[in-house]
Amino acid sequence: MQRRALSPAALGAAASALGLFFAAFSTHDYAQHLDRQLHGSHCSFVPGLSGVTEGPNACTAAMYSPYSAVLRGAYWGGLPISLFALGAYAFFLAASVYLLTAREAAPRSLWQAYGAAALAPLPVSLLMAGLSAFRLGGFCKLCVGLYVASALLAFAGFKALKRAKPAPAPEAEAAMRPLGPLGERAPTSPDLGGRGGSYPAIDESGSNVPPALRDRLKYKQRYVENMRDEPTPPPGAPGGPPPLRPARRPLALKPGPAFLIVFGLLGLFAAAPALVYAASLPDYRPLLANCGKLAEPAEPANTFVRLRTSSPKRKALLFVDPLCPTCKALHERLDVEGVIEQLDASVLLFPLDNECNWMLDRPVHPGACLLAKAVVCGDKQGRAREVLEWAYAEQESLRVAGKAGKELLRAKVRARFAELDKCLDERETLKRLERGLHFAVANKVPVSTPQLYLGDLRVCDEDTDLGLRYTLGQLAPEVLP
Amino acid sequence: MKALGPLGLAALIGALCLLLALAFVRAEVRAAADRLTNPVRADAANEASAPALVADHAEAPYCTPAFKEVLQRVLGACGLVGQQSRRGCQPSDVKTVASINDADFNALFTPLAERGAILLFDDNSEKLDEGAKKLLLERWDDRRGARYFFVVARASKTGSTDGNRSLSHKRANSVFFHLQELNSEAELDKRVGMLWLGSEFAQLTKDYCSGWPNSRAGKACNAEAINRSAFVSWVDCRL
Numbered sequence: 001m002q003r004r005a006l007s008p009a010a011l012g013a014a015a016s017a018l019g020l021f022f023a024a025f026s027t028h029d030y031a032q033h034l035d036r037q038l039h040g041s042h043c044s045f046v047p048g049l050s051g052v053t054e055g056p057n058a059c060t061a062a063m064y065s066p067y068s069a070v071l072r073g074a075y076w077g078g079l080p081i082s083l084f085a086l087g088a089y090a091f092f093l094a095a096s097v098y099l100l101t102a103r104e105a106a107p108r109s110l111w112q113a114y115g116a117a118a119l120a121p122l123p124v125s126l127l128m129a130g131l132s133a134f135r136l137g138g139f140c141k142l143c144v145g146l147y148v149a150s151a152l153l154a155f156a157g158f159k160a161l162k163r164a165k166p167a168p169a170p171e172a173e174a175a176m177r178p179l180g181p182l183g184e185r186a187p188t189s190p191d192l193g194g195r196g197g198s199y200p201a202i203d204e205s206g207s208n209v210p211p212a213l214r215d216r217l218k219y220k221q222r223y224v225e226n227m228r229d230e231p232t233p234p235p236g237a238p239g240g241p242p243p244l245r246p247a248r249r250p251l252a253l254k255p256g257p258a259f260l261i262v263f264g265l266l267g268l269f270a271a272a273p274a275l276v277y278a279a280s281l282p283d284y285r286p287l288l289a290n291c292g293k294l295a296e297p298a299e300p301a302n303t304f305v306r307l308r309t310s311s312p313k314r315k316a317l318l319f320v321d322p323l324c325p326t327c328k329a330l331h332e333r334l335d336v337e338g339v340i341e342q343l344d345a346s347v348l349l350f351p352l353d354n355e356c357n358w359m360l361d362r363p364v365h366p367g368a369c370l371l372a373k374a375v376v377c378g379d380k381q382g383r384a385r386e387v388l389e390w391a392y393a394e395q396e397s398l399r400v401a402g403k404a405g406k407e408l409l410r411a412k413v414r415a416r417f418a419e420l421d422k423c424l425d426e427r428e429t430l431k432r433l434e435r436g437l438h439f440a441v442a443n444k445v446p447v448s449t450p451q452l453y454l455g456d457l458r459v460c461d462e463d464t465d466l467g468l469r470y471t472l473g474q475l476a477p478e479v480l481p
Numbered sequence: 482m483k484a485l486g487p488l489g490l491a492a493l494i495g496a497l498c499l500l501l502a503l504a505f506v507r508a509e510v511r512a513a514a515d516r517l518t519n520p521v522r523a524d525a526a527n528e529a530s531a532p533a534l535v536a537d538h539a540e541a542p543y544c545t546p547a548f549k550e551v552l553q554r555v556l557g558a559c560g561l562v563g564q565q566s567r568r569g570c571q572p573s574d575v576k577t578v579a580s581i582n583d584a585d586f587n588a589l590f591t592p593l594a595e596r597g598a599i600l601l602f603d604d605n606s607e608k609l610d611e612g613a614k615k616l617l618l619e620r621w622d623d624r625r626g627a628r629y630f631f632v633v634a635r636a637s638k639t640g641s642t643d644g645n646r647s648l649s650h651k652r653a654n655s656v657f658f659h660l661q662e663l664n665s666e667a668e669l670d671k672r673v674g675m676l677w678l679g680s681e682f683a684q685l686t687k688d689y690c691s692g693w694p695n696s697r698a699g700k701a702c703n704a705e706a707i708n709r710s711a712f713v714s715w716v717d718c719r720l
Contacts, residue, residue, distance in 0.1 A: 020498070020502075028509055031512075032513060033513070034509075034513030034514065034517065035513040036517060037516070086502050086506070087499065087502060090495070090498035090499050091495065091498075093495075093498050094492070094494045094496075094498055094499075095491065095495070097494045098487050098490065101487040101491070102487030102488070102491075265495075269499055272499060272502075272503060273503060277506050280507050280511060280514070282518070287517075300668075301665070358539035358625055359534070359626070427622060434625065434626075437536070437626070438624075438626075440536040441626075444535050444537075445535070446533045446534065447534040448533070448534075
């Protein structure tokens with residue numbers, strides 16, 4: 001029984017439905033966060049069937065990364081790229097259905113335009129997959145769903161392009177016919193003389209024959225002329241003609257009205273959800289400066305730790321704990337956005353560890369006090385940023401070491417910054433740490449990290465992830481590169 | 482469907498897909514905007530959130546309601562809380578505001594045995610010796626999360642009541658002046674509470690010679706010597 005190949009349009013429709021499905025969940029997860037609260041995400045290959053994943057995961061990491069949305073400075077959270085996918089896959093679904101139903105009635109140029117357009121999402125997916133792998137260090141399952149959909153769609157597009165190739169040239173068709181017992185290929189096409197007719201004459205330059213066929217036709221002519229004298233070796237054998245090879249038909253994409261229509265509609269579909277999204281967004285501006293101010297912003301002598309930055313333009317104070325993952329994420333976000341270099345940044349170390357922080361009755365991050373002291377000690381040598389960024393980079397292993405015991409953690413600090421070891425035990429180091437905590441008390445700040453202050457104005461926690469760029473654009477535009 | 486033709490069907494599906502996508506996007510954003518403007522409703526939906534913990538001073542187990550009540554009264558009367566410019570309380574103030582007898586007053590400070598120390602003075606002297614200065618500095622540096630630093634100066638029963646009252650006042654001041662030499666006024670302001678009790682209120686018993694760290698460890702200590710003193714300690718209580 002002959003197996004019928006899956007039509008490009010059917011494959012395209014399936015890929016589009018898959019893409020729509022994942023893009024819708026991705027958009028839903030993103031839009032949930034527009035209320036400035038924390039939410040879980042559908043980090044699954046079967047979203048909807050499995051529950052919402054709470055806490056940090058690859059999908060939230062991707063969502064909070066600067067690559068998940070565009071125009072973050074213009075809109076709170078920006079416009080998630082899943083919106084464009086949503087519109088694009090809606091278009092491809094409709095286009096696939098059309099080709100599926102129209103079949104041969106659909107103009108060849110439309111098949112071509114569809115095929116070319118269907119290739120477009122793949123490079124975007126490859127780019128995002130590359131960013132996930134090399135920048136984020138993990139793949140979000142919803143994103144992988146979209147990558148698969150775009151790969152399937154590209155395959156459908158490729159098949160559609162193949163299908164839309166022009167009909168093979170008669171010469172090529174002749175060259176493809178099976179050989180006779182002596183290697184001859186009897187012409188059948190009327191153009192080639194019909195049954196029992198003659199091969200077309202090849203002019204001297206051979207310019208009237210496609211290059212791919214030139215050698216073979218010359219061979220054929222010579223063969224017909226000499227077939228009564230001596231047999232010529234078969235194709236591919238020594239002395240014989242080149243081996244038979246199907247002549248390649250060029251894809252010959254000719255952008256015309258069909259391309260304009262398809263790509264125009266694709267652009268319209270892709271942009272429409274983003275436009276509606278942008279138009280529906282609430283006004284966040286009144287909320288941005290609503291999270292309070294430092295009541296006593298003046299720094300008590302020698303309390304804060306300075307972070308060296310390249311072009312400080314605006315005073316900022318960060319309350320951080322070296323073992324707090326959200327502090328690390330905020331630091332990385334400020335770094336990736338190019339903001340940190342524009343800040344005249346100071347750090348107030350706020351370790352969530354009751355070894356030195358009396359505000360807690362148990363350690364949230366065991367060992368954070370020791371690392372906070374290391375940062376304070378680093379500041380004495382102008383290396384606070386280096387120590388803090390090391391602690392962030394090694395956070396996972398340092399957290400494990402902190403839980404295992406203070407000595408193990410100290411050994412890790414000593415291994416990296418041996419010169420800070422003595423300072424860790426100095427009374428002044430602890431006093432400086434305590435001065436910072438008393439500054440927090442005097443200002444009645446929440447016991448939480450991270451906290452970002454621009455001058456004395458507190459940036460709301462809700463605006464330090466998805467809405468960071470927009471918020472900074474509103475409150476301190478000079479720090480945006 | 483056949484009447485529509487392939488193009489009509491595709492247009493219908495395309496329009497439907499697009500409209501659904503747009504409606505979905507709009508609904509999602511509107512729902513988030515609604516939660517944004519009605520956070521209470523959002524909280525109720527996501528369980529009631531716990532009140533945020535605000536940075537505050539330490540609260541040690543010895544901060545019993547009785548202790549805090551006396552502390553509050555003393556601090557109020559001695560200028561550490563409120564807008565009063567005065568600093569310190571004399572025995573009559575303490576007696577009046579604390580509304581507490583001698584034994585109960587001393588008992589309140591018993592839990593501070595490890596946190597505090599007793600600085601001893603020579604007879605009829607308010608001068609801090611090196612041992613006293615060293616111990617004072619150690620205790621001052623060991624602030625942790627405390628809000629108030631207490632100096633409770635006394636005099637022994639030797640001499641007149643007025644003379645002892647004055648002497649205990651000078652001893653409290655000696656401690657305060659030494660702290661002033663080491664710190665800015667801003668650091669001491671509203672932080673150091675001074676009480677001078679003379680010899681007429683809350684005298685220490687000989688038991689305090691051994692039960693509390695003092696600045697003359699290893700030297701002879703008796704009921705007279707232990708009252709020629711200033712008790713110093715951070716107090717880890719929130720008020």
